[in-house]
Amino acid sequence: MPGALEAAEANARKAEERLRMALDTLPEGIVFLDAEGRYILWNKTYAEIYSGSSDLFKVGLKLEDTLRIGVARGNYPEAIGREEAWLAQRLSLLANPGVRHEQQLADGRWIMIEERRTPDGGSIGLRVDITELKTALQRADAAVAELNQTQAFLDTVIEGMPAILLVTDANTGRMLMLNRAGELAFGHSRAEVLGHGYDKLFGASEAETLCEQDRRLIATGECSGAQEISFEGGDGSMHLLSVRKMLIRDAAGAPQYVVSACDDITEQRENEQRIIHLAGHDSLTGLPNRVLFNDRLTRVLQRKGSASKVAVLCVDLDRFKTVNDTLGHPVGDGLLRIVADRLNDCVRQGDTVARLGGDEFAVIQNNVEEPADAAILAQRIIENLGRVFETDGHQLVIGASVGIALAPADGESADALLKNADMAMYRAKSEGRGAFRFFEPEMDARLQERRRLELDxxxxxxxxxxxxxxxxxxxxxxxxxxxxxxxxxxxxxxxxxxxxxxxxxxxxxxxxxxxxxxxxxxxxxxxxxxxxxxxxxxxxxxxxxxxxxxxxxxxxxxxxxxxxxxxxxxxxxxxxxxxxxxxxxxxxxxxxxxxxxxx
Missing domain, CATH: 3.20.20.450 (EAL domain)
Incomplete structure (x- = not known):
């Protein structure tokens, strides 16, 4: 019996040591409090996050006491001037777990805090440094937990985690554990998936990718980088997961479990795509902007052969400034949206309509066999933009002037073509508006003269x-x-x-x-x-x-x-x-x- 008791105690110490080691591998700060709000356990990340108060962390010490001392030290700038109110608010959030909130530290970092209740009335606190998320749009790639702890306590920790945690048998590939976050994301209870392979949750191709990642991890013992996997969520829509894996070995060193920590990055990717779209498109009209226009024109010029020409048309609205100045920007913005729609109606599929800025638009016309093709398009644009516009209760007549430059005769680069089409457009405006003109070399001198006249x-x-x-x-x-x-x-x-x-x-x-x-x-x-x-x-x-x-x-x-x-x-x-x-x-x-x- 004494030998068995000693073995049990050794196993318990070993389990606790493995738990601490597992917690210390987590990129998030983890803290465990008892029902009275006293410290039980915390990991290294938690101490690093609160480095200004880490000397106070002791088992049995109340979190409220460390907060008060931290406030006195100036560790929480949000509390300055309202110390008691801040403490009351912070403690009330601790008493109402499940609500996420943010906290700013004295060194400028922002921390996301989430508390979860344990069955014994205590709580598990999660701390995530979201400074980069606060300062750079959607750069969140929240590190997922890598846990290796005893089974009983592992369930408590995992159920309190917001990330999806999935554990499979390293030898059979069968799923052994899925946390609550995973149930919600996949729309399956753990009873429905345990004992099955990845194909229960993922499509055949994605499941094979995950299996191959497991085989590589088991063979090399090295954790690979994040793998992005798509799946159909419980809501019926497609989601994207960022999956990181960790191998857990048994006491003999043999592979035992593969832990997959997953973040749903669907919204992050959608935001990134929106940012990419906005970088190349005009936010008002949705048309390509100058950057994307130049990029497309450069690509077109690089792939076009001598047998086919490209036309660039600069379109400037006549009397738009009058509308904007007298009727206001909302009316002007509405007018620009309608202009964008009419321009798109004028061109063929494969051509590009862009808004360069203000009331200036441009068109890339592909497959121009002769100048008359560009002239026909320019006249179509002038006629469409010459019709009455109705926006915001106003009937408006503006018109447009168009300048045309042809490649390669009028320029072999995007900048040269756009510049020459712009000069032709100014020539059209100076000759009475509502007309189009092709670029002619002598227009550069005339444009310089117009600019001098403008200054005078x-x-x-x-x-x-x-x-x-x-x-x-x-x-x-x-x-x-x-x-x-x-x-x-x-x-x-x-x-x-x-x-x-x-x-x-x-x-x-x-x-x-x-x-x-x-x-x-x-x-x-x-x-x-x-x-x-x-x-x-x-x-x-x-x-x-x-x-x-x-x-x-x-x-x-x-x-x-x-x-x-x-x-x-x-x-x-x-x-x-x-x-x-x-x-x-x-x-x-x-x-x-x-x-x-x-x-």
């Missing part, structure tokens, strides 16, 4: 280089001059007199048309006040100016400053304003008429 135009308003000329208005019935129409001119210091056709469209493109229009109203009212009584002053309004929230205040201030009677001011608007019979436009018309201004 931005300076002109501040420098006072604009002036008004007045065209008489004849009343044919009475055979007399009834007023005049204000016509803006730009007296450039070196170019001389610049006519409106050379700068009005550019002013609209770069957002100067509204402040320029406000200056015209003020100056025209001031000049009209010096005309004979009854003489009217006509001023043209651009759509952007009419939709500007400053229009009515500008008119009121100009009339007041000049002393001009409101009925002598006549504002001319285009049909496109009337086509959009929005509430905002109607309100502006009523306000102007209420002032006495003629429309």
């Amino acid at each position: 135009l931005r300076r002109a308003l501040v420098a006072g280089e604009f002036e008004l000329n007045y065209q008489p208005l004849l009343n044919v019935a009475e055979d007399r001059i009834s007023g005049c129409e204000a016509l803006v001119r730009w007296r450039h210091p070196t170019r001389g007199m610049v006519m409106p056709g050379e700068f009005i469209a550019l002013a609209e493109d770069i957002g100067l048309i509204v402040p320029m229009g406000e200056w015209i109203i003020r100056q025209a009212c001031s000049d009209a006040a010096r005309l004979p009584p009854g003489m009217k002053m006509a001023v043209n309004l651009s759509p952007a100016q009419f939709q500007s929230p400053n229009l009515v205040p500008t008119v009121v201030q100009a009339l007041a400053a000049s002393g001009l009677e409101p009925e002598r001011l006549e504002l001319e608007i285009t049909e496109s304003v009337l086509l959009d019979n929005s509430v905002a436009n109607l309100r502006v018309l009523h306000e102007l008429r209420a002032i006495g201004v003629r429309i």
Whole structure:
């Protein structure tokens, strides 16, 4: 009997030693508390996580006492200034196991905490360092438990683990244990799977992969890296597991068990795919962005032979800035989504439509046998984008200008083709919009000239280089001059007199048309006040100016400053304003008429 008792005690010590060794292999911190919240056992990782308080860990010491000392040491920044409230909250979470929460340590690390009750009223605490997860999106690859402990206590630990743990016989490959997390994930009770092979839970190919991994582990004794395996979950959907394996040997050193620790990484992979998608796509329209566009174009150019051409079309929306500035970004965003849909409708399968930024889009047209193919597509785009758009209760007319560059004649690289198509597009805009142009080598010089003109135009308003000329208005019935129409001119210091056709469209493109229009109203009212009584002053309004929230205040201030009677001011608007019979436009018309201004 004494020999048997000594053997039993030795086995117990050995079992406890193996348990401690198994716990110390875990990447998670594990702590066991009794029903009074006193320390029973903890592993090395737990001590490392709480290194600022590890000197306090003693069997029988209450967790509450170590927390208080840790708070006093400043180990928990969340507790600073609210020490008692923080302690109460932390202890209440301990008293209500099963709820995960997070904790920040003084060194900046974040720890995920989960408590589980044991049958004797104590608890098992799990601590996972989730710092990387907090700072880098979905980089979680939670290390799974590698356990080697006595069977009775092993069940308690495993059932408290959130990861799937699966134990198979190293000799027969039959499953011997599946924890609660595994039951929930696979949709099978352990009674249904124990005694069966992997094919009870996995498809034939996946089951064979797992068996081969077991054979390699048993043969070499080395733990391989994580293996990703798919399976059909209890909810009927496909899931992805990250599987890590550990070999447990018996006292004689022979392989006995293979422990598979599994993490469901389905959501992580889906998030990674979403990130990859977002990296190459525009979040507003879902179209490829500039990066993916350039990549696809480069690939196309690398594989195309001389017998087939590729066209790049740059598409810029006309008057989009007016919509965005006057009706707001939500309306502009809705318009861009519809534009993306219409562009996709214009192209063939295999072509690429991308949003490069703002209101600029681009198209890769494959298998272009002759320039006419690209011209047909460009005209189709112009016609589709010229139709009325309906979004957010507004009817909008914008239009588009298209530039075309052909490979290899206009460039053999993605950058060169896109640059040349962009220049052709600016040429189309400068010639009246709503048109397409093919790239021509001399366009580079013209683009440089346009950029110089843009810089001069931005300076002109501040420098006072604009002036008004007045065209008489004849009343044919009475055979007399009834007023005049204000016509803006730009007296450039070196170019001389610049006519409106050379700068009005550019002013609209770069957002100067509204402040320029406000200056015209003020100056025209001031000049009209010096005309004979009854003489009217006509001023043209651009759509952007009419939709500007400053229009009515500008008119009121100009009339007041000049002393001009409101009925002598006549504002001319285009049909496109009337086509959009929005509430905002109607309100502006009523306000102007209420002032006495003629429309």
